[in-house]
Amino acid sequence: MAFLSARVARARISASAASAQRTRELRAAGVDIIGLSQGEPDFATPDHVIEAAHRAMREGQTRYTPVDGTPELKEAIVAKFRRENGLSFKPENISAGAGGKQVLYNALMATLDPGDEVVIPAPSWVAYAIMTEFAEGVPVWVRTGPENGFKLQPAQLDAAITPRTKWLMLNSPSNPTGAVYSPGELRELAAVLERHPHVWILADDMYEHIVFDDRRFVTFAEAAPQLAERTLVVNGASKTYAMTGWRLGYGAGPSSLVRAMARMQAQCSLNPSSISQAAVVAGLDGPQEIVAQRCAEFQQRRDAVLPLLEAIPGLSCTRPDGAFYIYVSCAGWIGRRTPAGQELATDVDVGAYLLESGVAVPEGTGYGLSPYFRVSFATSLDKLKEACRRMDAAARRLA
Numbered sequence: 001m002a003f004l005s006a007r008v009a010r011a012r013i014s015a016s017a018a019s020a021q022r023t024r025e026l027r028a029a030g031v032d033i034i035g036l037s038q039g040e041p042d043f044a045t046p047d048h049v050i051e052a053a054h055r056a057m058r059e060g061q062t063r064y065t066p067v068d069g070t071p072e073l074k075e076a077i078v079a080k081f082r083r084e085n086g087l088s089f090k091p092e093n094i095s096a097g098a099g100g101k102q103v104l105y106n107a108l109m110a111t112l113d114p115g116d117e118v119v120i121p122a123p124s125w126v127a128y129a130i131m132t133e134f135a136e137g138v139p140v141w142v143r144t145g146p147e148n149g150f151k152l153q154p155a156q157l158d159a160a161i162t163p164r165t166k167w168l169m170l171n172s173p174s175n176p177t178g179a180v181y182s183p184g185e186l187r188e189l190a191a192v193l194e195r196h197p198h199v200w201i202l203a204d205d206m207y208e209h210i211v212f213d214d215r216r217f218v219t220f221a222e223a224a225p226q227l228a229e230r231t232l233v234v235n236g237a238s239k240t241y242a243m244t245g246w247r248l249g250y251g252a253g254p255s256s257l258v259r260a261m262a263r264m265q266a267q268c269s270l271n272p273s274s275i276s277q278a279a280v281v282a283g284l285d286g287p288q289e290i291v292a293q294r295c296a297e298f299q300q301r302r303d304a305v306l307p308l309l310e311a312i313p314g315l316s317c318t319r320p321d322g323a324f325y326i327y328v329s330c331a332g333w334i335g336r337r338t339p340a341g342q343e344l345a346t347d348v349d350v351g352a353y354l355l356e357s358g359v360a361v362p363e364g365t366g367y368g369l370s371p372y373f374r375v376s377f378a379t380s381l382d383k384l385k386e387a388c389r390r391m392d393a394a395a396r397r398l399a
């Protein structure tokens with residue numbers, strides 16, 4: 001009898017984590033690598049948020065709190081949804097956890113029985129599929145492509161739904177493509193979902209505040225209020241306030257689901273850090289200008305790096321409308337040979353070749369759509385430019 005459970009095999013390591021790990025190892029060995037795998041803003045947490053954390057510690061907010069968030073945090077989240085999304089939730093609709101990831105995990109663990117299906121547009125953040133499998137559900141990948149801006153089409157959604165479908169995962173702005181759904185596109189998907197009343201919608205709005213070109217972000221819950229009774233909105237402090245290490249995310253949805261999610265969390269980790277909760281109250285209730293300033297900085301980087309990537313022979317890009325990623329097609333490199341004579345048969349080979357050339361990127365295979373790799377522009381412009389120079393040189397060495 002094996003000591004480790006079968007579950008462990010289902011907990012695969014994500015492409016971006018594997019790429020970040022390879023980068024750390026090579027750097028430790030003295031190799032000069034530019035890492036473009038980062039899934040977090042390269043900015044500091046705002047000062048007023050850090051001060052609120054200090055205050056909370058000094059005032060003794062260092063004990064257990066209610067499992068899925070303090071009343072103050074839930075009130076701040078309710079106010080955020082009212083102010084930014086025009087949504088009216090009550091505290092009993094809110095569940096906070098150690099990151100949006102834990103909230104998603106709770107939702108899947110609380111709803112999936114073995115064999116239940118989750119529709120996941122590909123490419124997507126790989127955690128959806130891994131967590132679905134972890135909860136003994138079945139990921140149903142639906143391929144999107146550059147021809148539709150990497151957005152799920154209504155007919156595709158309709159075709160993917162079966163009597164076993166429990167959830168549709170909808171992530172806008174998207175990791176890894178930066179695709180942002182317009183209100184009209186969300187309404188078209190909602191029209192399909194109205195015909196399938198057993199399917200719930202998980203709107204992952206984690207990158208809500210990183211949208212470009214003066215686009216207004218609209219969450220699925222706002223575009224389709226008629227589906228509120230089966231919509232869970234997930235969001236968090238990680239990307240908005242550069243707080244990835246603080247681990248604080250939240251969900252908002254029907255109270256019956258939210259209660260079940262809290263029961264999952266109660267047997268796993270209890271409350272998210274009391275200090276992080278107090279800090280996020282300050283983030284949500286405080287000045288928001290810095291959020292827009294940082295979004296403008298991301299947009300500048302996108303505008304600078306996109307033409308450099310597109311000029312590299314054999315690579316092509318779809319312009320991201322949000323988040324801080326570009327999903328780069330490397331179809332033009334497939335079948336070519338490296339100077340060492342190795343054929344690039346897949347995007348995994350391309351990732352290995354780029355690493356040899358001094359650039360670390362997670363491969364598209366990990367996101368469910370090949371042959372691609374993801375470039376994160378949550379890093380300085382100087383590094384981005386140097387990385388593009390290295391990729392261009394790598395392209396020109398291919399036979």
Ligand SMILES: Cc1ncc(COP(=O)(O)O)c(C=O)c1O
Nearest residue numbers: 099100101125175206236238249
């Ligand atoms: C699409 C998406 N959703 C959710 C998360 C979870 O973020 P966190 O757990 O830090 O709140 C991430 C993190 O990378 C993400 O890319």
